[in-house]
Amino acid sequence: MDYKVVFSALERVCQENISVLCGPSDLPYGTVTKRLVTSMKQIQEHGRALEPMVASFSSIYHHYDFDAQTPGNGYRTLVKVLQSCLLHIVHKGQYIASNYSGAFFRAEHNAAEMEAYCSALCQLRALLYLAQRLIHDNEHGQLYIQQDSDLNRSFVQEYSSMHKACFYGRCLGFQFSPALRPFLQTIIISMVSYGEAYGKQQSGIGTAALSLLTSGKYVIDPELRGAEFERITQNLDMQFWKSFWNGHGFTRIASNPVQVNFTLTVPPVPLRLPLASDPRLSTTVSPPIAHWGPGPVHMRLVSYDLREGQDSEELLGFSRSDPPPISSRLPWIQEQPRSPWLLIHFHGGGFVAQTSRSHENYLRNWSKVLGVPILSVDYSLSPEAPFPRALEECFYAYCWALNNCQLLGSTAERVCLVGDSAGGNLCITVSMRALTSGIRVPDGIVAAYPATLLTTDASPSRLLTLIDPLLPLGVLAKCLNAYAGSDFQTIQPADRRGSLSALGRDTAMLLSDLTQGVSNWVQSFLDPSRTSGGSPSPRGNHIRRTSTDLAFQNSADSIHYPDGFEPLRSNCPAFVNPTSCPVMRNPFVSPLLAPSSLLRGLPPVHIVASALDALLDDSVMFAKKLRAMEQPVSLTVVEDLPHGFLSLSQICKETQFASDMCVARVREVFLQENTRNALPKDL
Template identity: 55%
Template sequence: MDPRPLFQAVDTLCQDNIKHFGESKTEVGSRLVQAFSRIQEQAHGVEPALRALAAVCPLFDLDPNTPANGYRSLLKVVLSCTQHILHKCRYITTSRHSLFFRAAHNCAELEAYGAALTQLRALLCFAQRLLTANHHGDLFFRQERGLSEEFLREYSTMHKGCFYGRCMGFQFTPSIRPFLQTISIGLVSFGENYKRHESGISVAASSFFISGRYAIDPELRGADYERITQNLDVNFWKSFWNITEMELLTSLVGIATTVRINKTLSVPPELLEMPLSSDPQLTVPISPPVAHSGPGPVNMRLISYQLREGQESEELNTFTKPEGPLSLDLHLRSRSAPLSPDLIIHFHGGGFVAQTSKSHEPYLKIWAQELEAPILSVDYSLAPEAPFPRALEECFYAYCWALKHCQLLGSTGERICLAGDSAGGNLCITVALRAASVGVRLPDGIMVAYPATLLQATASPSRLLTLMDPLLPLSVLSKCLSAYAGTERVSVDDRVVEKHSSLSQVKRGTALFLRDIRQGAASWLSNLMEGSKDRANTGQTFSVEDTVRKSVSEAALAESLLLTARCL
């Protein structure tokens, strides 16, 4: 796409509006003139840089059938911002004489997109420097110093609030923008009450009332969003992301799909003898997780839409632990189905610092129904209390335990697939690598969604886009990875705050209410949900290549992950 017609149209409209509002003596008219002048100036600098970038983008494609890379994404984002500006300029041009024209509102939107275009121009300049400094065809700046350090400094000093206010999510499809705005309003409202020691109900109520202020003032929301993402520590993000663990939310969401088996398991730390994939007659010992806190049990959740053989056996029940007085058993007493040939082992996301299998339970139930396979979701220990390699040790131990006891989980173990998102995607890959290094059976497939694979703070075109990421900006990602690498610790005061957080308070405040509702509804929920079948996209499973080298050592894997994480 040739960007010149787009920028010519913007320039013509800006010039026309500058002439029109230049005759106005009002404050809003003066602001509109300044906003159009700023857009015109920035557009003159962006257009040639965009054409130069468009000329080299194809050189970085994986192949001719995959026209995608970080430079293309940056180009698309800049074009999207310019198209929004063009639409706004046209609207102002055609509506400025109307009695219903809201000059102040349209001026604020124009100023916001003008600020966004200014920041995008700076990113284009940095992308050009990256193109010059890198080796031919290389997307990443391989050195730890130089441009990578400069990128981090520039990231911390650039104004990012404009991307979290009126412009939030402009680069995405319009249908997702209300969701992103809701998340941002909830985040800044929650930040107002962070580390306050009121009861859970009062915190929730005050956050609700505060949210109205951020809904009607996008500039304030953007400024506070930037402040929170830059300054608050990892414990804030643990508290915010763990809202999905609230008993009230999980109860409401859990109504959608019911499953026959939903058990929490606690596997004691015992030595496992696993057969070698090259020679099943030989075995290799698998030690329980010991990093940082010594041997300890590994917690898991077994979810199965059907009751299958082994899932109610006495042997499995020895590993079962109660979830508490609020747990509800919707198990329908029926005849056991035969073992499934499949087993899915799931590692949840959460930046290595937050969430459990409980927060991911709603879609796991749908997976269990649609795939007709039992799912074992691992509740690995979280950072910063349990940094690397504790989570990896627990996930690998859970994988080996599942291989050895798959018939207790309702599966023959014919096909075993690892699945995970974000941090869980990283754990899927590293568990497979560790299985290769030890010599035990590899998983038959891996399904990872946006996995964390490159842990260095390396300058790249994709990393430039984290400047405007509405869900996980680079500063937040860095805090999570620092906690996972063990460079960020939790103080005693933070533990006290976590104990009295809104999450735990709301749980206690709604416990009695939920108990009455759930006990009263238990008898009819089972019958009501028996015939319901919700559709869901489960993603695509990719086979693990047989060419994974079994000579990869555990020590090398651990060392490489530690080094990459500590580069932050």
């Protein structure tokens, strides 16, 4: 929608509400009326200041796109998010103006809604000022600030001090597809309920039960939910995030049944692989050794069909299941020939959480749709296993799969690496390792919203970490520092085989049931057509600035906002440890920083990113870098979805479409040989 139309509608609805609410003296609600008028006047002021800023962005942000057919970068996203906020305000304002005098008008509820969106608009205005600084300080077309810039430090400082709770309460998920909002509300309520019980002397079941009992207050009080989520994302430790996300996987979402689904443990023995330049020669690939010496690598084999080799005694000897999980003797199971294709998968989770099992729901579907066996690697997680352990294990798994493809039900004529987020990073860096080792590189990479720059450097899309419920900067920085080894725990994990980490299996199942079952309950409470329950919530959206805040704002690296404007400040400032560790600049950690010599020779890279993802600029800049080197690369940007959309692929049609885009890119990798090797028709 044209931004001029949006701002015109905003000005009109604000003026209409102010006229209505300041009109007859016999209007009801008294104090509530004053709150609504105050919010409308503040929104009007923000809108008038923002329109020329948006006009400025609209005139230049096409310069930062990958190409004319792929509009997408952080500047576009900031304007898109702002317009979403404005449209919500216009819609709510129209309702208030038309129904304020009605007998069933919920004055308190609507006043709180408008105050929340007013606060959100204030913070988005601050983000656009930060984005203006990025444009001013960066080279033309560059999305990232250079290393050690004052603006990078200011970005972290602003995140640490700015108020964020409004984005996690009534305004939660306004920027995403409407179909996802109930799910996001469920996740946030589960998280804050679990956070309240976290650290208390409770058994696993006790923690989960307490979370269930306390979740109700966060359903009926959005302000309390937002404030608590802000506290959790700002200052809770890494173990909280590991235990929560490992216990709240999406494996219970319905997915296709498969004939083969079991885990493997591959012992740490050296492998011999032929050189790509001369297959008569070979090289040795050592097992992973970083931090605690040689250790086994864990994997999961998923296949919709039982294929030749998958029920062999040799393969089942690697199985961790007892008894072996496959019985090809069942009369209705027909063994299929080996597939010419093999898909190797590295899961996401910020290098600190989740497993192949937590991503199993979409892998099962992919195996059916593509007709391909999938090997998903359960690499060791940080902070117990920082870089380069995960990379070593994924590279070793790739090499083992090449040597043992016949056991996996494949001839490996075509091999594709696929991963999301941290897994996308590992797809790229494993391929770089293959190049430097001189062995066969995969035939293609499909990376969904990959992390290619593992630093807290500022970019326009990184500004979204202020409002993103799934990837706040505080959490992102903790994950990145854990992978870099800043929080390295010098012990070998006792057991990485389960998907539940610090939680027991029974606890995780109960928490998973909570996440699944509470959604309808949440929706019924949050439905605007219902009567509001409970006592009025505190006006947590309007955070007053203390003397400490003022001192913070006046520090040397602070952002200077225009006279008369300041963003709202948090009552619980975050401590964000910037990713300053030199390891972060290692090209095998941040492939965006890799020299051309390490990237030239990569297979075709297909990136599927989201316009609303804080890591969008990672994808855009990495795709641009490969294109500048004349490396084969494609970039697809889907709309209205958060980071991690693959794990949500069966939640709504939008996430399913994004998953289908990834499948299409995988199929393109598998079929490209037919085009590349086809002979001209006249020969």
